[in-house]
Structure formats: C-alpha cells, structure tokens
Amino acid sequence: MPIHTVRDHSHSDIEDIYSTRLSEHGLPKYRMPEGTSEPHAAYALVRDELLLDGNARQNLATFCTTWVEDEVKQLMTEAVDKNMIDKDEYPQTAEIESRCVHILADLWHAEKSWDTIGCSTTGSSEAAMLGGLALKWKWRARREAEGKDTSKPNIVTGPVQICWKKFARYFDVEIREVPLKGDALGLRPEDLRDYCDENTIGVVATLGVTFTGVYEPVEALARELDAIERDLGLDIPIHVDAASGGFIAPFIQRDLVWDFQLDRVRSINASGHKYGLA
Ligand SMILES: Cc1ncc(COP(=O)(O)O)c(C=O)c1O
Missing domain, CATH: 4.10.280.50 (MYOD Basic-Helix-Loop-Helix Domain, subunit B)
Incomplete structure (x- = not known):
C-alpha cells in the first residue's frame, strides 16, 4: 500500500x-x-x-540516502506521533535505539560492544557536538585533576565539515584546521606535532572528507599520536567523523583499520541519512 x-x-x-x-x-x-x-x-x-x-x-x-523501501516509510509514518526523546513514555523505541548503538559498536569493532555508550542525533552535526564535548570534558577533568589551566582548549583537524567550526565556536574551543600542503587532500600524520600541545582535547580524523570523499589515514594518525605520547607525554584521543564513510568502509574496505580497533579512537559518528540506509 x-x-x-x-x-x-x-x-x-x-x-x-x-x-x-x-x-x-x-x-x-x-x-x-x-x-x-x-x-x-x-x-x-x-x-x-x-x-x-x-x-x-x-x-x-x-550523499544523502535518496531512496528507501516502502516499509521504512511505513515505520516512519507509524512512529511520527511519538516523542522519541521521552524514553519513559516510549521505552521500546529507546530499547531499539540502544540495540542500534550496540550493533554499530560491534560493526566498528568495539572490544566490549555491549558496554559502549551512544545515541541517535538529528544528524552528524549534532553528533560532532556531542563527540567534541566528550573530548573537552575528558580533557578538562584530566587537567583539573592535575591542577592545570583549563581555559584554552584546542582541537586539531584536517579540512573538516563546517559542523566542527560550529562546535568550536559554540563551545569555546580553538580550532586548529591544518592547511593542506603540496598535493595533500587531508590531515597527514607528520602535521600533528606542529599543531598538538597540552591543550589539545583531541584530533578529528574524517573518514570521507566532505569535499573530496578522501579517507584521512586514521591508523597512521593514531600511530603518530602514540609516538607523540612516547616523546612528549601528551595522551591525545581521536574522534573519527565517519559521517559518510562509517557505513561504507565496513562493507567495501574491510581491511582498512580506522575504528575502535585502534585504542586511540574513542568516539565515532556516522549518518544514517547518508549511506546508513543504503
Ligand atoms: C564529514 C562530515 N561531517 C559532518 C557532516 C554533517 O552532517 P549532517 O548534515 O548530518 O549534520 C557532514 C555532512 O556533509 C560530513 O560530510
């Protein structure tokens, strides 16, 4: 029908x-x-x-999903009167959301996928805000515990989607968007040392740069951050903005290491409305 x-x-x-x-x-x-x-x-x-x-x-x-089965539309229509944020009123919707989080954690190789934290958002922009805030608060808690200044957080990125600039502005974080040099199309491991310091809350690696589709080399970036920790004592986590690649890489580039297989990757966002429904 x-x-x-x-x-x-x-x-x-x-x-x-x-x-x-x-x-x-x-x-x-x-x-x-x-x-x-x-x-x-x-x-x-x-x-x-x-x-x-x-x-x-x-x-x-x-790269938004432009076609879905009728059954998807049917479920959406049947759920249109529910306020999904009200988890008490609609516990089964919340349960299904939670299952999706764990399915994704498993898809992205989380060691204890059943013990991960995540949620649905309106899109990858909101997800970036949450990922960025998690980085900021973890950094701040660590700094406070050490009795250090917490007034100048920064985040290091390649050519990111505009949502990361919004994150930086809304939440008072300096964005250090590394300029592209030579024929580079994204963040390169060798750039990190010049841009990271003790106030770096995290590095954003993009899996599917918005402008080119290029995957930034998450594994190599993680290795370089390991070396930075060894040399300088800075423990800097990675958030992977996999808005478009998060639902492509696990199926098409199965051997690519970019997700929770890397200890340094602490959070990931992906867009259901991009390739998530494909
Ligand atoms: C890499 C990346 N991050 C974040 C976003 C923002 O996603 P949304 O439009 O779902 O908020 C996009 C959208 O193009 C993107 O390509």
Whole structure:
C-alpha cells in the first residue's frame, strides 16, 4: 500500500483541487490563516511548492540516502506521533535505539560492544557536538585533576565539515584546521606535532572528507599520536567523523583499520541519512 505523509489521496483527488472551490482561495504565506483550511487543499499546496526542490532521486551531490523501501516509510509514518526523546513514555523505541548503538559498536569493532555508550542525533552535526564535548570534558577533568589551566582548549583537524567550526565556536574551543600542503587532500600524520600541545582535547580524523570523499589515514594518525605520547607525554584521543564513510568502509574496505580497533579512537559518528540506509 502506498504511504502518504498526510493522507492517502488518490491521484484524481489531488487533481480535483484545481477544479473545485477549494482552489478559489490562496493561503497566506507568513501568518496563520483566518479560518480553517481543508487538509486536502493544504496538502496539495504544500506538495506542489515542494516540487520546486528538484528531484531527490537525481541528487548524488550531498550523499544523502535518496531512496528507501516502502516499509521504512511505513515505520516512519507509524512512529511520527511519538516523542522519541521521552524514553519513559516510549521505552521500546529507546530499547531499539540502544540495540542500534550496540550493533554499530560491534560493526566498528568495539572490544566490549555491549558496554559502549551512544545515541541517535538529528544528524552528524549534532553528533560532532556531542563527540567534541566528550573530548573537552575528558580533557578538562584530566587537567583539573592535575591542577592545570583549563581555559584554552584546542582541537586539531584536517579540512573538516563546517559542523566542527560550529562546535568550536559554540563551545569555546580553538580550532586548529591544518592547511593542506603540496598535493595533500587531508590531515597527514607528520602535521600533528606542529599543531598538538597540552591543550589539545583531541584530533578529528574524517573518514570521507566532505569535499573530496578522501579517507584521512586514521591508523597512521593514531600511530603518530602514540609516538607523540612516547616523546612528549601528551595522551591525545581521536574522534573519527565517519559521517559518510562509517557505513561504507565496513562493507567495501574491510581491511582498512580506522575504528575502535585502534585504542586511540574513542568516539565515532556516522549518518544514517547518508549511506546508513543504503
Ligand atoms: C564529514 C562530515 N561531517 C559532518 C557532516 C554533517 O552532517 P549532517 O548534515 O548530518 O549534520 C557532514 C555532512 O556533509 C560530513 O560530510
């Protein structure tokens, strides 16, 4: 059965709008209408405006999922009235979310996948905020325990997606985005020593740089951070922004080591709405 987000109108129902009295009145754009609106007409008007967006199925540019099975739409429609953040009211939704977290932890080789912490977010931007905050708070707790200054945190990255700049601005962290040198397309291990110091809360490695799709070399970055710890005593964790690669690498590049197999990788984000549904 086809699923429609508002009501199940047959094609002829929708066409009817344009030859009936419903079509005689426009709806105001920037204020609430005076009276009630026919759901039928409101649906047709909004649907028609959305045609101006272009055709998502032809959009390969933003690596978002552009097709899903009808069953996915059906589940989404059936869950649209639930406030999923209210875990007490909807414990089974929370349980399914928790299973997904552990399935992903297992997919990404967490040693104790059943004992990992994670959650769903609105997208990888929000996930980056949470990953970044975890890095900041861990760093701050460590510094406070040592009686050291916590006023100047920084985060070291390659050419990151804009969400990391937002993270830095919202949460008062200096972003050290290493400029690309020569023919490099991402963060290189040899860059790290110049940019990391005792105030570095973490390094972001991107698995699928937004602009090129290139995977930054997470394993080599981790090895270099191991060497930095050995030489300078700085223990700097990695967050992997696997917004697009997190659902590709485990299936297509199975031998690539980039995830929780590396001790230094403490957190990972990936987007269900990018390749997660593919
Ligand atoms: C590497 C990377 N991180 C984060 C994001 C932000 O993801 P979202 O749009 O889901 O917030 C993107 C989106 O393009 C991305 O490519």
